[in-house]
Amino acid sequence: MQNNLQKDRAAELLRSGRFDEARAAADALLAAGQASPAAARSIVSSRLALAGACLNLARFEDARHYAQGAFVLTDTHFADTDATKFAALEILQDACIAMGRLTEAHDAGERALAIAIAAHGQDSVAAARATQRLGAVLARVGDVSAARVAFIRAKDALMRATTADRADVDDTLATTLANLASTYQRPDEIELAQAIHDQALRLRRRLSGDEHVEIAQLHSNLGLLLSEAGQDDAALRSCERSLALRRRLLPQGHPDVARSLMEVGWMRTRLGNTDGATDALLEALLLLSALDMPTVEARAHFLLGSLLAESNAPAAAILFEKLCVNGLQRLRHASASHEHAFLGARQDIYRHLAESLIRSGRLPEALQVISMLKEFELDDVTNGVLRPVTLVRLTPFEQAQADMEAAVRREMRDTLKHTTHLTPAESEGVTAGGAAVLKSWFARLRADFAETDSATAAATTQVTSRRASVPQDDLAAGSIQLQYLLAQDGVEIIVSTAGGQRHYHNAFVPGEVHRLVLALRASIAQRSASWRGHAVALHELLIGPIEAELDDNKTDRLTISLDGVLRYLPLGVLHDGRRHLLERFALTVSAGGHGPGRITEPAPIRRAAGFGVTRALANHRALRGVRDELFAIVGTADNAHGVVDGGIFLDTAFTADALRSALKRRDGIVHIASHFVFRPARENESYLLLGDGTKLTLAQLAELRFDGVDLLTLSACETAVGGGHRQSGSEFEGLGALALNRGAAHVIATLWPIRDFTSAALMREFYRLRFREDFAVADALRQAQLQLLTGRSARGAAGAPRGLLDPDDDDASTNRPAREAHPYYWAPYVLMR
Structure with a gap:
């Protein structure tokens, strides 16, 4: 009896908008259910009813809270085949999706699917329903291919269903078809998607009529499809129909209304309706003030930035793009795997902001954003092993405007929280008043920024100069820093010297650099002579625009930050028609992602720890040349030929503990010759193969500190894969950047599988120059490469190629020094810093 009274009281408090009191009453019910299993089913029913009511009221945190409590009771007292447990998971999944808690939504979906299969079988309607809901989460995080597979599986099961409850089957089928259509996004798929x-639309109308929230979602989906097909007018009409339906059917302040407003605002922006777009986007931002939905809020800021950019207000646009990026950065710091996957698809926003800053001549700010993009990419390929916390710096003027926006929205949030007791007309009046305040603020903001835009337009030229904002130690050493950013219509190049920064833009046909880089790599891999034409063309695109400045500065060192497919490019191979870039400069790649955890160390101990795998392990082939390579580098009591004294750990001696001990001793040189497997964004499937057969995953590597390591050499056959059209090169920089982030001063990695006999010779000479002749790292590597290029390298013991069969290995008639002058042999080594 007492439980029934508490249940009724919780429901009454919820209906009257007294949410905190309702939650307390419901929690008392949960405690009673835990103490009294006999009351559990009744209490679960009550909490699920409360959770459903909160979903309808867009109180997603409360819905999640009630659903979680209900699930706790069902998990404790009910069998896995119980339908109530399935229902609790579905509501929990809906609440988590709405809040952007995609990891929890995915986990709830997987558990629901397991329950459905256990209770009803793999091909049941319940399993199909759970499968399509799991597909919806996968689509939200950006894994469109996996989502499509899930939707097709669910559709096929539903089409085969013979259950008497056909309405329930068709309801799930209509939702599944709508979701499936949204996964066909390429231009050549639009017809199939429509x-x-x-x-789906015909089926939904037959089931529910035209006044249904699912019809609104279908109009929204159609609008996005039409937009992809370039039919913007029709797309806008469809999105406006969705918005009108959602306004009628959903409670005031529901996030789906905000999403519709954002879609309408974006379509109006594309069609040049600035005022209409402004109204829609500001109303969306207003509604989001009362909701904890940072991903949607970040999107609203980005769309407002796009609107301002289209309206020729670039300075104001940059503020909103910065607010968007900072919102994403905060999310990345707090997110887990599936939220992380969702955010990983947002890298273009960082790139867009960097390009906007470059076009406005704000080069130091652009460099900071590009550095954050590197940080973002490192976090993405390691699936959140490292949590970036850097925020884009706002200028004082931008900060003042951001504070004003926050104050307006904070006031509206407090007001909107108390609209539950108002009539719909009164609530609409409050929203309209808030929208007017926000619109007034936005108009003042545009006016305040107009003067900044005018000054920028007057000052901007094709080549702009600004004071340098780069590490002085690099500049003092005579190095020029080059920052490359691939844009849609060309490449942006920022040149930083002790005298300042200059920006260059070189336009080219979209895809040209990608084609040339892959063609160069292919020709090098085939040991053909056709590499030279590609190397000359790439030199013209990437070095040609800055040739005069490089000559004027009379430096022989370049520190280069690369973007996209350029990270697969062997920079030293670039050719001006007379000589390679390596013949002019010592080259260092700035891998980025150093992060706040990196600290400056005193001079390291000049001791080497060499680790290697020679035998076949875990489906990886034997590396027969590793022994010779390590013995050429590391001197021990039994090996007088090594360049640097230390210890060698081969095969079973190469363990995780041995590696940790070397790092703990602060050995200044760590050389690893083994297999490394990289699976971007799947840190548990990316690993370094140890000599005892175990695998050190990225997550485990991220726990190590490399603070005492002056030089980490990754002489591993799969340090880099790549070159595919969908790869960005971030996975190549990933391992090196991870070690730099954890304290290493320099990292050497390889762009492709390397030949054992040339590796041993090159590495012996490199270590001799670095640690006996005291060359700088970049200079030592350059000289060792040049010796192969010119045929002056000392010969090491011949061995099998590491990871790649070489057809020349058994050709005794071939002139080996002449062969080694080919870029295949000397060009793959990359120094990262």
Whole structure:
């Protein structure tokens, strides 16, 4: 009896908008259920009813809270086949999706699917329903291919269903078809997507009529499809129909209304309706003030920035793009795997902001954003092993405007929280008043920024100069820093010297650099002579625009930050028609992602720890040349030929503990010759193979500190893969950047599988120059490479190629020094810093 009274009281408090009191009453019910298993089913039913009511009121945190409590009771007292447990997981999943807690939504979906299969079988309607809901989470995090597979599986099961409850089957089928249509996004898939969408719309109308929230979602989906097909007018009409339906059917302040407003605002922006777009986007931002939905809020800021950019207000646009990026950075710091995957698809926003800053001549700010993009990419390929916390710096003027926006929205949030007791008309009046305040602020902001835009437009030229904001130690050493950013229509180059920074833009046909880089790599891999034409063309695109400045500065060192497919490029191979870039400069790649954890160390101990795998392990082939390579580098009591004294750990001696001990001793040189497997964004499937057969994953590597390491050499056959059209090169920089982030001063990695006999010779000479002749790291590597290029390298013991069969290995008639002058042999080594 007492439980029934508490249940009724919780429901009454919820209906009257007294949410905190309702939660307390419901929690008392949960405690009673835990103490009295006999009351559990009744209490679960009550909490699920409360969770459903909160979903309808867009109180997603409360819905999640009630659903979690219900699930705790079902998990304790009910069998896994119990339908109530399935229902609790579905509501929990809906609440988590709405809040952007995608990891929890995915986990709830997987558990629900397991329960459905256990209770009803793999091909049941319940399993199909759980599968399509799991597909919706996968689509939200950006794994469109996996989502499509899930939707097709669910559709096929539903089409085969013979259950008497056909309405329930068709309801799930309509949702599944709508979701499936949204996964076909390429231009050549639009026709198929529209056909599936039309099928879903007919089915939904037959089931529910035109006044249904699912119809609104279908109009929204259709609008996005039409937009992809370039039919912007029709797309806008469809999005406006969705917005009108959602306004009628959903409670005031529901996030789906905000999403519709954002879609309408974006379509109006594309069609040049600035005032209409402004109204829609500001109303969306207003509604989001009362909701904890940072991903949607970041999107709203980005769309407002796009609107301002289209309206020729670049300075104001940059503020909103910065607010968007900072919102994403905060999310990345707090997110877990599936939220992380969702955010990983947002890298273009960082790139867009960097390009906007470059176009405005704000080069130091652009460099900071590019550095954050590197940080973002490192976090992405390691699946959040490292949590970036850097925020884009706002200028004082931008900060003042951001503070004003925050104050307006904070006031509106407090007001909107108390609209539950108002009539719909009164609530709409409050929202309209808030929208007017926000619109007034936005108009003042545009006016305040107009003067900044005018000054920028007057000052901007094709080549701009600004004071340098780069590490002085690098500049003092005579190094020029080059920052490359691939844009849609060309490449942006920022040159930083002790005298300042200059920006260059070199336009080219989209995809040209990608094609040339892959063609160069292919020709080098085939040991053909056709590499030279590609190397000359790439030199013209990437070095040609800054040739005069390089000559004027009379430096022989370049520190280069690369972007996208350029990270697969062997920079030293670039050729001006007379000589390679390596013949002019010592080259260092700035891998970025150093992060706040990196600290400056005193001079390291000049001791080497050499680790290697020679035998076949875990489906990896034997590396027969590793022994010779390590013995050429590391001197021991039994090996007088090594360049640097230390210890060698081969095969079973190469363990995780041995590696940790070397790092703990602060050995200044760590050389690892083994297999490394990289699976971007799948840190548990990316690993370094140890000599005892175990695998050190990225997550485990991220726990190590390399603070005492002056030089980490990754002589591993799979340090880099890549070159595919969908790869960005971030996975190549990933391992090196991870070690730099954890304290290493320099990292050497390889762009492709290397030949054992040339590796041993090159590495012996490199270590001799670095640690006996006291060359700088970049200079030592350059000289060792030049010796191969010119045929002056000392010969090491011949061995099998590491990771790649070389057809020349058994050709005794071939002139080996002449062969080694080919870039295949000397060009793959990359120094990262």
